[in-house]
């Protein structure tokens with residue numbers, strides 16, 4: 233079943249095409265990861281999908297509702313974890329869930345009945361009566377996720393859910409997201425962490441300058457866009473290494489003191505580099521980060 | 535929300551409820567605060583000046599001042615709520631953005647804030663009215679009860695007007711302009727402390743266009759025991775200021791948050 237259909241969606245700010253004709257679909261139960269450098273247009277895309285801003289072109293069908301015309305009906309069935317936490321600092325953890333549930337028109341008793349489960353999912357049972365400002369960053373993020381689930385949504389949008397969290401907090405959040413996927417929920421998340429995308433998502437989209445430049449399952453994306461092996465060389469005789477690697481690698485990239493060799497097979501490269509003992513050499517399979525950097529380049533965006 | 539026409543749902547009440555829930559936590563100090571400032575004005579000025587003035591328009595100064603105090607503290611309460619409190623919810627805490635991710639429109643949120651500010655200022659007005667009743671400053675019980683709907687209108691009026699400032703303000707400091715250029719002149723020109731008829735003619739003309747004048751033209755006779763004149767005109771003026779403010783505020787807030 234199709235949960236989201238986006239067709240040729242466009243948004244301009246002044247002369248800038250912030251979202252430039254993107255199209256994709258998400259099926260029920262999928263976890264779709266939207267990747268892209270800062271300013272690529274990820275948050276703007278989410279805001280368009282929620283019907284918060286008016287597109288300059290294109291069509292959106294979200295859970296059978298046309299957006300933005302029927303955005304209110306669609307948002308009934310959607311949960312949102314925004315990029316910046318906006319929990320209500322005037323309330324405790326429990327009150328935040330209660331008050332937020334009312335925005336969905338839920339009855340007090342109904343929300344009360346859901347709260348224990350939400351607190352458990354967020355691992356915040358012991359902090360139910362704490363004020364927001366006394367929570368750690370990880371706890372706030374988990375509570376924001378719990379809040380997004382108060383209406384038992386079919387689809388959950390998460391805008392950089394783990395940015396700024398420590399590894400423990402990230403793993404806990406991933407665990408919660410997997411649990412939700414097991415329950416059959418559909419997830420759309422944006423992230424800057426390739427490991428997160430690779431672990432959680434079964435479909436990825438890479439966005440750059442408002443365009444969706446790649447789309448597909450992570451494994452397929454790696455296979456399609458990049459050579460399978462990467463040899464990384466660190467040291468100060470990189471020029472010699474470059475000359476040696478050239479014939480064996482499809483692509484060489486130099487970033488400061490590091491040389492990246494992308495190749496079909498690593499063995500011949502490693503053999504050829506043997507004489508240069510002063511260099512530090514590592515060899516690994518190509519990953520999503522390599523794809524991302526290849527497609528979006530290595531320049532800083534802002 | 536996408537069309538120019540406002541789209542409301544009954545869930546705007548959830549925004550009212552949210553603010554009420556916060557208010558309940560600090561209800562007592564809040565009510566005392568509602569009372570303290572206007573009481574000091576009324577009693578300080580009423581007794582202090584009242585002794586120097588034999589009477590104003592034939593009534594004791596304290597009785598004259600009573601209606602002005604009800605109106606101006608209702609105005610202040612609604613204004614502070616939509617300026618500082620709503621602004622911190624919108625701009626600092628980003629609570630409005632959180633609400634907009636739920637099936638709420640910005641129109642619901644702004645309507646919720648307006649109704650909350652009007653409710654809170656109703657409480658302020660009622661607090662002063664209670665003091666007036668306790669001091670026996672009203673001439674007729676029955677007529678003085680009609681001050682309550684006037685207070686509601688004042689709340690709607692100034693909540694609507696203040697929301698416009700909320701929608702364009704970059705920070706808290708900006709609100710000083712509104713107080714200096716709008717609220718303070720109104721307190722001085724609309725007959726809170728002295729009859730408008732004491733002003734030069736051209737200022738009286740200015741005054742007759744200001745919403746607080748319409749409020750006082752309704753409340754003062756009611757407290758002094760007579761039927762106000764031009765009731766519909768005054769009520770309409772207060773509502774019009776409030777509604778025009780609300781519609782303009784909606785438009786500007788959409789521009790601010792939803793582009």
Ligand SMILES: Nc1ncnc2c1ncn2[C@@H]1O[C@H](COP(=O)(O)OP(=O)(O)OP(=O)(O)O)[C@@H](O)[C@H]1O
Pocket residue numbers: 245250268269270271272273274275276277315793
């Ligand atoms: N309301 C706005 N007015 C003008 N420009 C905007 C507005 N909102 C976003 N932009 C611009 O649109 C571009 C895309 O922004 P967006 O927030 O969608 O990027 P993003 O992919 O979410 O970036 P990040 O990874 O940093 O969160 C940015 O250059 C931003 O400055």
Ligand SMILES: [Mg+2]
Pocket residue numbers: 274275276315391
């Ligand atoms: Mg973003």
